[in-house]
Amino acid sequence: MTFSHAFLSMLTRNRLKVRNINRRYATPRVKLSPAVRWTLLILRIYLLALVVLLGYKFFTIVSQ
Amino acid sequence: MNWVTKLYYRARRIWKALSIYLIIAGPGLVVMVADNDAGGITTYAATGAKYGYSLIWFLVLLGPIAYFIQEMTLRLGVVTKRGHAEAIFEGFGTFWGWFSLLDLILVDWLTLITEFIGMTAALNIFGIPPWATVAGVCGLMGFMVINGRYWTWEKISLIFCALNLIYIPAAFMVHPSVSDVIAKGMIPHFEGGFNGDMFFFLMANIGTTIAPWMLFFQQSSVVDKGLKEKDIFFGKLDTFIGAIATIVIAVFIVIVSGTVLQGVEIEDAAQAAKILMKTNLHAGEFLAIGLFNAGLLGAICISLASSWAFGEVFGWAHSLNNKIKEAPWFYLNYFITLISAGAVVLIPGAPLVLITLFVQVVAVTLLPASLVFLMILLNDKETMGEYANTRMQNIVSGTIVAVIIVLSTLYAVSTLFPGLFG
Numbered sequence: 158m159t160f161s162h163a164f165l166s167m168l169t170r171n172r173l174k175v176r177n178i179n180r181r182y183a184t185p186r187v188k189l190s191p192a193v194r195w196t197l198l199i200l201r202i203y204l205l206a207l208v209v210l211l212g213y214k215f216f217t218i219v220s221q
Numbered sequence: 222m223n224w225v226t227k228l229y230y231r232a233r234r235i236w237k238a239l240s241i242y243l244i245i246a247g248p249g250l251v252v253m254v255a256d257n258d259a260g261g262i263t264t265y266a267a268t269g270a271k272y273g274y275s276l277i278w279f280l281v282l283l284g285p286i287a288y289f290i291q292e293m294t295l296r297l298g299v300v301t302k303r304g305h306a307e308a309i310f311e312g313f314g315t316f317w318g319w320f321s322l323l324d325l326i327l328v329d330w331l332t333l334i335t336e337f338i339g340m341t342a343a344l345n346i347f348g349i350p351p352w353a354t355v356a357g358v359c360g361l362m363g364f365m366v367i368n369g370r371y372w373t374w375e376k377i378s379l380i381f382c383a384l385n386l387i388y389i390p391a392a393f394m395v396h397p398s399v400s401d402v403i404a405k406g407m408i409p410h411f412e413g414g415f416n417g418d419m420f421f422f423l424m425a426n427i428g429t430t431i432a433p434w435m436l437f438f439q440q441s442s443v444v445d446k447g448l449k450e451k452d453i454f455f456g457k458l459d460t461f462i463g464a465i466a467t468i469v470i471a472v473f474i475v476i477v478s479g480t481v482l483q484g485v486e487i488e489d490a491a492q493a494a495k496i497l498m499k500t501n502l503h504a505g506e507f508l509a510i511g512l513f514n515a516g517l518l519g520a521i522c523i524s525l526a527s528s529w530a531f532g533e534v535f536g537w538a539h540s541l542n543n544k545i546k547e548a549p550w551f552y553l554n555y556f557i558t559l560i561s562a563g564a565v566v567l568i569p570g571a572p573l574v575l576i577t578l579f580v581q582v583v584a585v586t587l588l589p590a591s592l593v594f595l596m597i598l599l600n601d602k603e604t605m606g607e608y609a610n611t612r613m614q615n616i617v618s619g620t621i622v623a624v625i626i627v628l629s630t631l632y633a634v635s636t637l638f639p640g641l642f643g
Contacts (some may be wrong), residue, residue, distance in 0.1 A: 159613075162242060174535060174536075178315070178535070179315050180313055182310040182311060182315050182318055183314065184314065185311075185312060185314040186311050187312040188601075191599060196597070197313070197317070203589065204320075207585065207586050207630070208367050208638060210634065211637070214582075214637045215579075216637075218575065221296055
């Protein structure tokens with residue numbers, strides 16, 4: 158078996174593994190009460206804002 | 222005769238409790254002492270140089286904060302028998318699971334680079350070239366895990382933890398005034414008033430107290446060690462002693478730099494050691510050895526946190542009790558993370574300053590999420606049963622988590638945009 162074959166087979170195996178993980182954890186076990194839902198929504202907005210700031214700073218530094 | 226018998230049985234009880242503690246001790250102590258990593262040492266040295274002893278009281282306050290957070294990860298790990306990454310996947314689904322895992326890998330890798338920066342700078346003081354430091358560290362860390370025993374790894378880590386106490390003799394060498402340390406350091410006040418600079422330093426010190434890898438590391442570590450519910454008391458004691466150790470070490474670093482380097486602008490701990498060596502050779506050397514050791518301890522924990530997390534989620538064998546043949550992916554992940562981070566430091570012209578700058582910011586993308594997940598999971602009575610957070614624990618931990626999130630975010634933003642807070 159050549160290196161490229163071995164590499165491709167490893168990628169395929171890991172793709173299947175990721176699919177299995179997605180299937181296994183598709184349903185969150187924690188009860189999503191309104192408070193938990195709101196917390197997770199705020200967390201998403203917070204992360205989005207932080208990523209935008211980080212991206213802005215990164216491109217500012219790179220373009221200098 | 223009766224009192225002799227009583228004394229004998231009391232001594233036996235204490236000895237038994239101590240023996241159990243010594244068996245269980247490890248994860249809490251290691252994670253807490255490793256919290257004083259290369260970045261932490263730089264922060265403490267810079268704090269002492271800028272404000273003398275005046276912020277020691279603030280560092281003392283950080284001990285309980287670190288304890289309350291880490292104690293929750295201990296309980297979660299012991300009860301669920303799952304690492305933090307797996308617990309997030311299971312509890313919150315794939316979106317938050319993949320986000321946490323991939324962010325952890327990135328943050329850990331960047332932090333590992335900063336540990337190598339600290340270690341190479343520290344040993345460079347003794348004339349050891351960076352390539353030799355990187356090769357030596359990779360070899361040593363390989364040796365620690367390669368024998369396939371968690372116990373061996375942990376005991377070697379505890380020796381490095383003990384070496385971190387080197388700052389205590391270093392502090393005595395510079396002859397600080399004990400009355401000054403108590404008078405200026407233990408009474409809460411803000412020397413020179415509360416301004417933007419002071420705020421930045423307070424945030425930096427909080428930022429070094431809780432890092433995302435600590436949550437993942439301790440939870441996976443207690444699972445790998447196989448701690449059970451009956452061990453929780455000693456696990457808490459271990460974490461508590463670790464919290465005290467980490468603060469004692471931080472305070473002694475501040476005493477060293479506050480005594481000798483006050484008024485000097487410190488950019489990194491290696492620079493502090495070099496300056497200190499001019500006036501007190503051995504104290505400076507101790508500072509440099511301590512910096513190397515801190516970087517090494519950080520690297521030991523951080524590289525394992527990533528490998529454990531990957532192993533848990535992908536279902537690979539992921540215990541230090543496995544030999545390389547039994548857990549190839551776990552060890553491959555460990556060595557790739559380690560060697561690639563070390564290699565970055567050796568690349569001529571690598572943007573190391575930029576990496577150091579971005580580490581804090583990228584860490585803040587993971588820390589709030591991990592802390593929030595931790596709180597929610599600790600309130601899941603179905604899983605945690607009697608070990609779920611009580612109302613009082615929720616009030617205390619919730620307040621701490623909220624304060625950490627706000628201040629670490631402000632720190633990240635002020636790192637990105639210096640001068641924002643005046």
